[in-house]
Amino acid sequence: MLTALAAGCGVDANKAAGGTTTGAAGACDLQHVTKQIDDHKGIADWIYPGNPFDAKKAAGKTIFSIQENSTNPFTNTIVAGMQDVADKIGMNLVDYPNQGQRTQWIQGIQQAISQKVDVIVLSGGTIGPIYFREQAAAANRAGIPIVTVVDRDLTQDAEPNTAARVGQPYAEAARLDADWIIKQTKCSANVLVITTNELIAGDINSKAAQDEFDKYCGQGCKTRFVNVPLTQWSTKIGTTTQTEVASNPDLNYVFPLYDAMSQFVVPAIQLGGGIQRVKVATFNGTPAILRMIQTGDTVEMIVGENEIHLGYAAMDQAMRLMTGVDPIRDGDYGIPLRVFDDSNVDETGVPPEYGVGYGDQWRDGFLKAWGLPG
Incomplete structure (x- = not known):
């Protein structure tokens, strides 16, 4: 289940390690984030990027x-x-x-x-x-x-x-997840973002997510970035999530940068007592995690590829x-990238299959x- 292997921290190393950041100088812009989500709900047109060859x-x-x-x-x-x-x-x-x-x-x-x-x-x-x-x-x-x-x-x-x-x-997907969370919370997001530092691309998607929150949610959003090494996914993601859910009554989203993390996040939300208030938005489109949208309410949205x-x-x-x-x-x-939620997730198959839902x-x-x- 280790789907795509991970990103980095937030704006700086201390915040990425667990510090909470309040939104920066940007203002709440629901029009922008709503348009981004709406533009990615359907099957996108695609054009081959080069010249034909034999x-x-x-x-x-x-x-x-x-x-x-x-x-x-x-x-x-x-x-x-x-x-x-x-x-x-x-x-x-x-x-x-x-x-x-x-x-x-x-x-x-x-x-x-x-x-x-x-x-x-x-x-x-x-x-x-x-x-x-x-x-x-x-x-x-x-x-x-x-x-x-x-x-x-x-x-x-x-x-x-x-x-x-x-x-x-990577960065585009992270921005879309942030847009969804901003839209759903009406610029009142309180988010635990779970990252991993092993990706060759570095922390580009973590920075993109934080930048999107700062620009379009502004002072209304709070984010906490926690790095979990790949080798500790099965042991640390659950305890980190459960602790945050139980100790932060204002938490309304967990944002694991990769959807394979969700297998550890969802049970931890329940154990922390947040099953009614804490949702999950994530990225990749693994069929097993898309299935969680179909069968439950905790995983709310996935940016699929x-x-x-x-x-x-x-x-x-x-x-x-x-x-x-x-x-x-x-x-x-x-x-x-396609945004999947309750309205269109069945287009990936019931149950979901790889490669289905993209035309x-x-x-x-x-x-x-x-x-x-x-």
């Missing part, structure tokens, strides 16, 4: 996939999208099993080099060449390009020793590199760009 030229080539952790359902689904494309084109996809240890990632890179694969794809927020610079440089010397997927925000530069990337809208779409984007970059076509330089595939325009667009039948 993807069939990549047939017979091999892509070596390394996830940040092979047990992570988020990256598993990205790889499932990659496999779907590989099957359509006739490529070989090797997914290297690991338990999230950096030494294992290094061994994977070394194995990819020894097997003389055509492209290496790294999927996840915590895996990247910054943790194995020497091996990444060796892959580059061997003529094997590296593609990273969701390691950094779209506004950040790519990591060194990467040939292409698929960026992640289509992980299968991310897998197609990863393959698009890989095939471009393998066929001599320039990659999408900024890594921006316009991955749409077909994105898939049709890729296939057309690659010269494949729809």
Whole structure:
């Protein structure tokens, strides 16, 4: 259930560690936040971001996939999208099993080099060449390009020793969650934000959330950012949430930056006595957490993204590199974010399924760009 692996602190380290911050100089702007939510409730239009190319030229080539952790359902689904494309084109996809240890990632890179694969794809927020610079440089010397997927925000530069990337809208998603909370509380939000400091992108989404509260909720909002390392999710998220719920009678939202955290948050809200007053807003769109919207009232909203779409984007970059076509330089595939709540969550399936609820325009667009039948 460790979906996307985490962010950083708030405005400064002390506040991020547990300090409470009252909104800054901004004023309550319900018109702005309501428009942001309304604009993201439906299925977004999508346009392929580059020029078409003949993807069939990549047939017979091999892509070596390394996830940040092979047990992570988020990256598993990205790889499932990659496999779907590989099957359509006739490529070989090797997914290297690991338990999230950096030494294992290094061994994977070394194995990819020894097997003389055509492209290496790294999927996840915590895996990247910054943790194995020497091996990444060796892959580059061997003529094997590296593609990273969701390691950094779209506004950040790519990591060194990467040939292409698929960026992640971390900051945009965090702002949407903040917008929802501001809207629902009518600028009277009292929020526990749960973060994690292990993401290569750093604390960009924490800062984006705090900035949104400051700009559009102003003095009416109070936020407390608490960092929980990934290895402590199962032990610390629950106790942190329960303590805050029980000790803060004004608390009305818990905002875990990633929805897999919700499995620990929701029981803790109940144990803390806040089941009637404390709601959850979060990000990713994991089916099990979307199901919580369908079956209960505590998880109120999720900013969802289509992980299968991310897998197609990863393959698009890989095939471009393998066929001599320039990659999408900024890594921006316009991955749409969709706000799911009671009004539209059933569009993800009952029960929810990966890749459902985002329409077909994105898939049709890729296939057309690659010269494949729809």
